[in-house]
Amino acid sequence: MEPNSGSFHAGQKGRRRNLSNPQGATHSPTSPTLPRSLSPLPLAEAIVSCCYSASTRTRYRLNLYQQPVTAGFPSPAEDFVERKLDLNQYLIKRPAATFFVRVTGDSMIGAGDLLLVDRSIEPSEGKVVIAVLNGELTVKRLSQKGNRYYLKAENSNYSDIELEELDDMSIWGVVTSVVHLL
């Protein structure tokens, strides 16, 4: 049995074989110190022991669009390279006041969805809000009739709840977006 078959120690230079020439491994320029005593490997085993580590010593940094599309011609898009689009920038206006919460239950939005809540926004008629009900955080739509405020569920199986007061204690924050993974 070969002592080194199946070995993945890329650093052991002496065990490297040249794939294209499995029979002539001892002549390979990459393995000058291979012991004479090793007999040539059958092809299947040679594949396993032929394991080189990727070198990360050299790197090329290419901006998107700067890779040549056609050899020899500069990309016409090169002058238009811009920053990448950042979803945070699109979704979050005030990072200090924005929190993520997870939904459970079915009266409004799919269970498991992620909500972005901005506490700096004033709650008002029609906004989806996080309200405090019986010491729990719940998500409902805020509705105003005259000077009375109600929490409505989108699901008609749930009845409206009247708010005693509209303040920090009853409204925790205003939902600005839903992240729903498909």
Place this chain on the structure above:
Amino acid sequence: MLALCDANSYYCSAERIFNPSLQNKPVIVLSNNDGCVVARSGEVKNLGIPMGAPYFQIEHLVKKHNIEVFSSNYSLYGDVSTRVMEVLAEFTPELEIYSIDEAFLSLDEFKNRDLYQYGQEIKTTVRKWTGIPLSIGIAPTKVLTKIAGDIAKKDAEGVFLLPEQYTDILSNTAIADVWGIGRSHSRSLPAHGIETALQLRDANLNWAKQQYGVVMQRLILELRGQRCLSLELCPSPKKTITVSRSFGRKVTTLQELREAIATYTSRAAEKLRLHGLTADAIQVFVQTSHFEGSFYGDSVTQTLPHSSDLTPEILHSALMGCDRIYRPGERYAKAGIILLGLRPKTQRQLSLWEASEAVDERSHLLMQTIDSINQQFGKGTIQFAAAGLKKGWGMRQERRSPRYTTCWGELPVVRA
């Protein structure tokens, strides 16, 4: 004018943000290892439970008054603190973050505004945006803002603007309550007839300087309304980084002690890289409990082969140090490491025997990768094997609330 913004019962308030059922209920937060009380809500203060009380001594009160108890959740407190500071920064061009729950704001630019009103606005905004209630003291100097802040804390509105004539307030302030007066000074000053802040303000400056030094002289001037302590806008560069913890249970084997030292060292090295620094040496220390049997404690300082911020290099020295001070048969209660000789990485001296630049760059890439993975997926996602997997010696945190704002798996849940 300056404003001192101080969060009320900060850790308890942070616990309440995502758990509204805690509103108006007595809440305490315990120190590392659930040892003693480090934060009390107003309700608990009224019950007469003192700060720092060992938990086992107050356990009967906890049951009797239905006090809600939490282990400290520093991921949460740290994140919420950053948010509070960000909101405060919108109200002033100059902000000094004094601690996790205190900041000084310069209001010099707002001379024409009603500062009491402005303080109210700051307080309301921080409360609404982050959920944290503040007390705000406004006065011409730092020392006076502390006194104003103490009054604001007791005031229902939570904001206190020191009036132009504040002699009465100083005469009602005990010397021990003045910022910067330590326990020994508050004992020795009464012997010189100084028992109130007012008497200190009117003390002779030269006498104070001779007797107590220039710090006391500045303090007196600050009490007179003359600003001597300016805002520290950029924190002074770190001189040392310490990571040290008490164990959840006593550690006796070298294997476990090495794991703990390796864990603390990895954490410290991560902090080092975060601040763009390198270290020259590492001090390792271990100690047994002061409360059982004979005390044993020892420390050793290992100089690193060259100034470094690479975990494997620092780890090597740390573990050598650990082996040197480990004494079999001892029951260790605490251990820690201190990184010494910190300096900016850009000023680092290369050593003759250091690995070639290419190897060095690969090591740095590795560190960057590990740091970013751990930042993204949570502490300890990738770690050096020396730090151990079981960590049976780890901190006791049996009542920690979820890391609501820093961990995808622990987000607050809302009912729909």
